[in-house]
Amino acid sequence: MTIKADPISTNPATGQDDNGQTISGGPLSREVRQVERTMPNNAGGRDDMRQWLHLGRQNAFTRNTDFRHSLRYHFPQEAEHGRIAAELTDFGALVPTALDDAVTSNDFRFNNPRIEPYNKIGDRIDKIVHHPDYADAGDIIYGTDIVKKLTTLGGLKEGMAFYFLANHVGEAGHLCPVVCNYETARVLHLVEDFPGREDYIRKLEIPSYRKNFTSSQFLTEVQGGSDVGANDTRAWQSEEGHWYIRGEKWFCSNADAELMVISARRSLERKGTKGLSMFLIPALKPDGSRNHFTMRRLKEKLGTRALASAEIDFHDAYAIPLGANFNLMLEKVVHHSRLSLPVAVLGFATRAYQFALDFAHTRKAFRQTIIDFPLVKENLAHVKADITACLAGAFALLALQDELDTAIKVDEDLKMFTRLMVNISKSVISKRTVDNIHHCIDGIGGNGAIENTSGLPRLLRDSLILENWEGAHNTLYVQVLRDIHRYRHDEIYLKVMTGKIAALPDPQDKEKQLAQQALARLALDIRALHHMPHDLQTLTIKDIITDMANLFYYVSLVQEGGHQQQSGQKGSKLASAELFYRIMLAREPEKASQAKDQTYLALCAAVIEA
Numbered sequence: 001m002t003i004k005a006d007p008i009s010t011n012p013a014t015g016q017d018d019n020g021q022t023i024s025g026g027p028l029s030r031e032v033r034q035v036e037r038t039m040p041n042n043a044g045g046r047d048d049m050r051q052w053l054h055l056g057r058q059n060a061f062t063r064n065t066d067f068r069h070s071l072r073y074h075f076p077q078e079a080e081h082g083r084i085a086a087e088l089t090d091f092g093a094l095v096p097t098a099l100d101d102a103v104t105s106n107d108f109r110f111n112n113p114r115i116e117p118y119n120k121i122g123d124r125i126d127k128i129v130h131h132p133d134y135a136d137a138g139d140i141i142y143g144t145d146i147v148k149k150l151t152t153l154g155g156l157k158e159g160m161a162f163y164f165l166a167n168h169v170g171e172a173g174h175l176c177p178v179v180c181n182y183e184t185a186r187v188l189h190l191v192e193d194f195p196g197r198e199d200y201i202r203k204l205e206i207p208s209y210r211k212n213f214t215s216s217q218f219l220t221e222v223q224g225g226s227d228v229g230a231n232d233t234r235a236w237q238s239e240e241g242h243w244y245i246r247g248e249k250w251f252c253s254n255a256d257a258e259l260m261v262i263s264a265r266r267s268l269e270r271k272g273t274k275g276l277s278m279f280l281i282p283a284l285k286p287d288g289s290r291n292h293f294t295m296r297r298l299k300e301k302l303g304t305r306a307l308a309s310a311e312i313d314f315h316d317a318y319a320i321p322l323g324a325n326f327n328l329m330l331e332k333v334v335h336h337s338r339l340s341l342p343v344a345v346l347g348f349a350t351r352a353y354q355f356a357l358d359f360a361h362t363r364k365a366f367r368q369t370i371i372d373f374p375l376v377k378e379n380l381a382h383v384k385a386d387i388t389a390c391l392a393g394a395f396a397l398l399a400l401q402d403e404l405d406t407a408i409k410v411d412e413d414l415k416m417f418t419r420l421m422v423n424i425s426k427s428v429i430s431k432r433t434v435d436n437i438h439h440c441i442d443g444i445g446g447n448g449a450i451e452n453t454s455g456l457p458r459l460l461r462d463s464l465i466l467e468n469w470e471g472a473h474n475t476l477y478v479q480v481l482r483d484i485h486r487y488r489h490d491e492i493y494l495k496v497m498t499g500k501i502a503a504l505p506d507p508q509d510k511e512k513q514l515a516q517q518a519l520a521r522l523a524l525d526i527r528a529l530h531h532m533p534h535d536l537q538t539l540t541i542k543d544i545i546t547d548m549a550n551l552f553y554y555v556s557l558v559q560e561g562g563h564q565q566q567s568g569q570k571g572s573k574l575a576s577a578e579l580f581y582r583i584m585l586a587r588e589p590e591k592a593s594q595a596k597d598q599t600y601l602a603l604c605a606a607v608i609e610a
Helices: 030-036 040-055 065-074 078-107 132-142 146-151 156-169 175-190 197-204 327-362 374-406 412-449 456-466 473-487 489-502 506-530 534-566 572-585 598-609
Strands: 114-118 124-129 215-218 234-237 243-253 259-265 276-282 293-298 309-321
Touching: 040 327, 065 078, 065 156, 065 374, 065 534, 065 572, 078 132, 078 156, 078 456, 114 293, 124 293, 132 146, 132 175, 146 156, 146 175, 146 197, 156 175, 156 327, 156 374, 175 197, 175 215, 175 259, 175 276, 175 327, 215 243, 234 259, 243 259, 243 276, 259 309, 259 327, 276 327, 327 374, 327 412, 327 456, 374 412, 374 534, 374 572, 374 598, 412 456, 412 473, 412 489, 412 534, 473 489, 473 534, 489 506, 489 534, 506 534, 506 572, 534 572, 572 598
Parallel strands: 215 259
Antiparallel strands: 114 124, 234 243, 243 309, 259 276, 276 309, 293 309
């Protein structure tokens, strides 16, 4: 399938596009057009908006200087870097054009998915019907071979580079399934062989939505959201040794998946999550007949509306056991979902920032282009610094996970550190992304809130949904606190971060000192936490994990920034690191000495130049 990446222009004289198709019913009459032209300010304002939207269709990869450097940083080998950069350049051209167009069309309220419960003769089929643009968007995303990249051990950094760009258009109805696909394929590689296993893996990795299998993962039940141990969907085994699932799931996203990974209670004697196991439910049984499940209804959601989320009942559905231990689901499914989610929302935020930056360069107010206003520069710089630091941290975690996945002997401290930071980052980054997209919309004003002008409202709506995926904030706060007491994650964090800060090169001596000071303050806060009553610990932990996250992101960005500077490029990442520290990590009396002067304004300008 050939997809045109360049924007289609319209001839104002004929009202036709480049393909000769009439737009919006054809040109206006000469008389009406003459009246329009008597309002020059209106025409000028519309020209500025046209230029704004045109800038928004630039290549999503090549326009992002800092992300291009991140690729160089994580893939230093010239041949490997060249291959990946070329593929990202091709995909980056499609992201803001063909992909965004398809996703925008598919997201219109009348184009959202629906259930067709019966076929023409009244047989129950529960078919999810999508708009045709849904398949077009899917083919673009899966066509990058993203699932194969992510399934490959050691391939997270590469695959997530494509995932980051794909999420510039929002969740798109496909990017949750992409993660489910690679998680399921990885799990299937680990479990005991069964008939059809290799074929399932092959179909999950096919680089085409129209030809592949997609997967989904269902944990939540109506009575058990964060409290997974309260789940009561049952698994039972027949005398012939086959397994079946009976019960319901409350949130079933990608409801029309060919493969469903679910949790079910295998033991009534073992309470909580200890009695749960992991099962694979194929939509079709081995004999080709439809498996025994029905859909009650689709969820009418605030965001991710193109992703069909349903309530599903399982009526003794045929299932394949994936191991008796529920920890497999936590380690290979939930963990990887939390690992990928920050990358997704940072894709949202980056696209929102680009919209706001392009608008600031093209919008005029009070006889000035608004990028010249200090308040506009400050708003953009704060958003950019936060995104840049968080993205450095997210890819540092991906690099750690790749290292763990390919290690002959696993470093247990790094394993525990990665688990801790994945849980923390899911909460911290998803929460801040909502704020950052909101600030981008605020920087644009009313035009930023219009659904048929740009994708900004969709990005905000989708970010609110992803903020609550894979564990609400309070659940993650308590889990981190529990892991601190059970596994001494706080001690491991301090140990690993001490090493990371010490490894910063000599040219970053100023940044190293700031990081050491922040780590020392954090160590005191953690020590004080241990002396608090438990109820106060649950209130205090959210501030501590935010500081833990911010320091890790800062150090990760300083590492990338030093490499960027040594490579002879602009020091935009070190400027972002400086501003990020000032916003997120500085405490009194540091803040008292940080006046908003011309130096501060120059720092903001340096951050948004890249």
